[in-house]
Amino acid sequence: MTAIPKISAAVMRERMVERARRERVPLQADIEIIATCNFKCVHCYIAPCAQREDVMSLAQAAIIFDKLKAAGTQQVLLTGGEVFTHKQFKEIYLSAKRHGFEVYINTNAYLIGERWADFLAEWPPKGLSISVYGMNPESYERLTGIPKSYERVMRAIDLLLERGLVFDLKCPAMTITADELPAMQAFAKSKGVRFRTDFSMIPQEQGDTSPLQLQLPPHEVLALEKRIDPDLNSFRRYALPRVDGSTTDKVYKCGAGKTSLHINVHGGVSTCSTSRKVIGNLFEQPFEEVWEALGGKIAARYPAGHPCATCQFSRICAGCPATVEQLTGMPTGYVQMYCKMTHQRAYELGYHPTGVPRTVSEGIPAHVVTPTRAAARMLPVLA
């Protein structure tokens, strides 16, 4: 009767996620504890973060943790900026652990030396995700703007591995990283760790659209995906349960706002880290009030005639409401670049006869919001 049930963690997690979806419980939260970063990455959407002094204090973090714990959150991701530049990172991290959260960390690993590696070995995070930006010092420094960044990060990776810590490596796929991504993937494999990439560039939080210049056009995205995964097996597995001929006019089909949320350094809440549109503030409002407002946002439906409302590939779209929101100002907007990427992938998997979306021949309905002029100027296929 009082035994600790012998069920697998995967089964229990599935049970928890299912119930969280059903009851709309915020099981996961991303918390941006600092906007400051020690890198000056050209693609960063929080930039110019090196100059910013936006920091969440330990006391403010504790307010967030208390509210999330009461709301049922189980997993928190501490992210930035660069979390290890936060003077109270250790205290915030331990506070999160002592609240009973499973804690995940995003980092560029530049500051992880012997001492941090020992600390993480003693207090392991549930997940550690390290951003990498190249496979040689020149390309690394060109992107990060910081001398010795390649050497420091490679050393950090070795220090963590020596201590048996498990982590993921990730790198955004963009014009200046595309050539080295297959080598980064091979490097990750050689170290026995997972490698992830993402193909969507978004504007900076404060409006500068220059990161969009680095966006790979759809045909190059597909070519790169095929270099990394020649048979697109990974995408095939992802698409299989999501492409069944049905369509939906629901805009939000992910867990954002249903089982997860993002909290920025000022306590502002948005659907996810990609969306920078704050809908409430946890420093100032009760959690329930903010969560309800988020629920209202994710209940959005596409207007009649919107191309995505009748698209059978909307569940595997290269874009999501958050990336679309960043480019058009509205989660219900339409970005043809994502549509082209998705249809080309669908063609490769045999789901679509031509790989060309119908908006190319029929045009985009006039009432559908498209990328802002500033964004359109920068995006490769819309220029």
Added chain:
Amino acid sequence: MISGIVDTVEYRRRDNYVYRLTVGEHLLVALHARRDEPLYALTPTGALLWERLADWSTVEQLSETLMSDYEVTADAARADTREFLEQLAFLNAVETRGAAE
């Protein structure tokens, strides 16, 4: 008696685990766990005993806690308590004081 659990010894939970009740699951989250280590779940009665283990408690006292909240015989409560303590001891989640028999 289940091996290792002694009735005259007092038990208390260690601070290397944190208990959480979320989406209906009574979770025991290990503070020093590696990524691949499992997440432990307690039954509601296990959660009740875990709360009681904030203070030093004997098998008898823990059994009484069970009997006060559940319709269970003294023998069954003692057996369940011992089994639960053994599992916690395996996880290094309890400490002991007092002389063993």
